[in-house]
Amino acid sequence: QQQVKQSPQSLIVQKGGISIINCAYENTAFDYFPWYQQFPGKGPALLIAIRPDVSEKKEGRFTISFNKSAKQFSLHIMDSQPGDSATYFCAASLLNSGGGADGLTFGKGTHLIIQP
Amino acid sequence: DAGVTQSPTHLIKTRGQQVTLRCSPKSGHDTVSWYQQALGQGPQFIFQYYEEEERQRGNFPDRFSGHQFPNYSSELNVNALLLGDSALYLCASSLRDGDYEQYFGPGTRLTVT
Numbered sequence: 001q002q003q004v005k006q007s008p009q010s011l012i013v014q015k016g017g018i019s020i021i022n023c024a025y026e027n028t029a030f031d032y033f034p035w036y037q038q039f040p041g042k043g044p045a046l047l048i049a050i051r052p053d054v055s056e057k058k059e060g061r062f063t064i065s066f067n068k069s070a071k072q073f074s075l076h077i078m079d080s081q082p083g084d085s086a087t088y089f090c091a092a093s094l095l096n097s098g099g100g101a102d103g104l105t106f107g108k109g110t111h112l113i114i115q116p
Numbered sequence: 117d118a119g120v121t122q123s124p125t126h127l128i129k130t131r132g133q134q135v136t137l138r139c140s141p142k143s144g145h146d147t148v149s150w151y152q153q154a155l156g157q158g159p160q161f162i163f164q165y166y167e168e169e170e171r172q173r174g175n176f177p178d179r180f181s182g183h184q185f186p187n188y189s190s191e192l193n194v195n196a197l198l199l200g201d202s203a204l205y206l207c208a209s210s211l212r213d214g215d216y217e218q219y220f221g222p223g224t225r226l227t228v229t
Contacts, residue, residue: 006158032216034217036220041222042223043206043220043221043222043223044159044206044220045220046217046218046219046220049217089158089159091158093216095216096171096172096212098212098213099212099213099215099216100147100210100211100212100213100215101210101216101217101218102164102172103149103161103172103174104149104151104159104161104208104218105161106158106159106160107158108157108158109157109158
């Protein structure tokens with residue numbers, strides 16, 4: 001089964017700092033890479049996503065960096081806040097013939113704690 | 117605009133029993149995907165439905181089956197439940213043509229005893 005490897009498993013960052021989570025994938029055919037945020041007892045919420053034709057995408061405090069040759073991508077959370085404390089998942093998928101995404105392959109998650 | 121809804125919220129079943137979980141997609145979405153999330157793990161893809169047909173399947177046994185209705189809502193059925201089937205079952209909806217974002221519901225917590 002195609003894998004997406006995520007690190008670190010857990011991360012503690014001081015308020016105002018930068019949180020960085022990394023993912024690596026194996027299948028070079030993947031062409032859609034989303035990040036999800038999940039709070040306890042809730043379903044994952046789409047945070048930001050990138051296609052491999054760009055190397056970086058920024059939305060507010062969240063930035064995805066993408067390195068196609070290394071088959072790696074990362075999430076940067078700038079000015080981290082206590083409300084950002086959650087579990088973060090990277091994922092990858094192919095796009096189907098209609099342009100929609102096939103089933104997502106998820107990493108194992110990163111438990112992020114932002115200390116006040 | 118209602119998001120993805122799932123029912124029931126929680127469910128307790130005994131080994132060997134069968135269970136049906138339900139999902140209503142986000143308004144305007146026509147594709148439903150199901151995922152299993154074990155405690156402390158990332159979601160694992162079960163299958164995806166579009167136009168009432170299973171279009172893609174992950175590495176799950178035939179005990180897991182599904183259905184999509186003409187109104188795009190979907191059911192996940194699991195037969196002969198095992199203790200290892202205890203997990204959070206997530207439904208995600210999306211639009212087949214041109215929009216690859218998948219939006220998740222809150223999930224159904226299934227406990228098998």
